[in-house]
Amino acid sequence: MVKSGRWILALDVGGTNMSGALFPDSGGDPVALSTRKTPGSEGPAGVVEAGAELLDEVRRQGAEKGVDVKRIVGVGIGVPGTVEPGRGIVSLAPNLGWKGVPIRDLFQDRVGLPVVVDNDANCAALGEWWVGAGRGSRLMIAATLGTGIGGGIVKEGRVVRGVAGAAGEIGHMTIEMDGHPCQCGNHGCLEAYASGTGIARRAREALRGGAESTMTGMVETEEEITAAVVTRAAQEGDPVGLRILQETARYLGAGLAGLVNALNPDRIVLAGGVVKAGSLLLDPVREEVRRRAFPASAEACVIAAARDPELAGVRGAALTFRREVLEGRR
Ligand SMILES: [Zn+2]
Incomplete structure (x- = not known):
């Protein structure tokens, strides 16, 4: 070294x-x-x-x-x-x-x-463009799915910042017209559904509605239901966990399809704790984007998990x- x-x-x-x-x-x-x-x-x-x-x-x-x-x-x-x-x-x-x-x-x-x-x-x-899953990309969109949903757009190696420095806030695209309130003050943002916080909330709602799930045995209080718990349940075949992840993929796919149509990127890189669900999340996201975006644009865009989400x-x-x-x- x-x-x-x-x-x-x-x-x-x-x-x-x-x-x-x-x-x-x-x-x-x-x-x-x-x-x-x-x-x-x-x-x-x-x-x-x-x-x-x-x-x-x-x-x-x-x-x-x-x-x-x-x-x-x-x-x-x-x-x-x-x-x-x-x-x-x-x-x-x-x-x-x-x-x-x-x-x-x-x-x-x-x-x-x-x-x-x-x-x-x-x-x-920028980190993923430099040495990760975005390497060599001409126009990439990265979404970090954690407590919230952050986004970044990198064109020819430069971050697209917009005129007030606020570009790339893809977590705050409206995907449900009269949807759940978001931390930003709007309603129905992608973040309110597909962030770790949004996933946990939807899982709690499902359990409160009486859905039977192995998740109830995995935690002692409702507050302990997190996106990580939902993912673990889904990986073990729990139907509620699987359904929550499927819905998450639909929300994400719908949002990303809009970006694919608007920007025609060659790469979408997904990072953050939520992506630990792996192909359980990524495959249906890819499917949803293919279903919704223009075929030529969907074809040109590789959707990948970040190489180094922690770094x-x-x-x-x-x-x-x-x-x-x-x-x-x-
Ligand atoms: Zn918002």
Whole structure:
């Protein structure tokens, strides 16, 4: 492993967990990696403190492995919200309840290094484009299915940001006209149905409606029903788990088919905890897209699981820092 050269810290703040990592500025695999819970209820100050502690830990791990920590040049951070380009202000992060938070400056003050902030799903998309399932793609869409649904669009290796930096929010496409309320304030968003949170909610509703399922034996309280429980039940052949995943695939497929028609991408990469369901989810998603999208566009688009779902976010955050600070471009 090359231990000279420069190093970049990366932090991926999710709605539930956060990951920190230390990367060589040339890319490649992290020399240190750690995760912890996101203390979302403690507000921006609590999240900044927890994130900075995680970065300290990653820096210590790096030092133990022979990295010269004086050669760490800065931090790339992904956050689950829309970020004003170039200013590092989170304009809206529904799952953290943040509005207008100057997260770049808060981190910079605490960490004492230059910081670049972008949307977490943009980072994950860029990470998968760089060395993952999006490699070589000319126009890719990445969707991260976790607590919420993040999205990123990468065209010829650049993130498509839109004029306010808010492009790629594919989790907030309306797929049910008068559907369930979404964290963003709208109703019937894709996120309200196909995110981990949406899957868990639909499973609880099914069980409350009296559906018989092995899930009831897998947990003690209703709150313990998560997308992971639904997936495990489905993998064991439970009909309710299977039906919930099938419906999830339909919602996702309908949303993605719209994007396939609108953008004609060559790649859709799916990441996040929900994708651990594997072919139980991916196969019906592919089918639904084929059923709904224009044949030529559906034909041209490969739908794949992320190669490195755990690393894509931090890797993309590191690349974002490299581009913006070390190379002076976005
Ligand atoms: Zn929404």
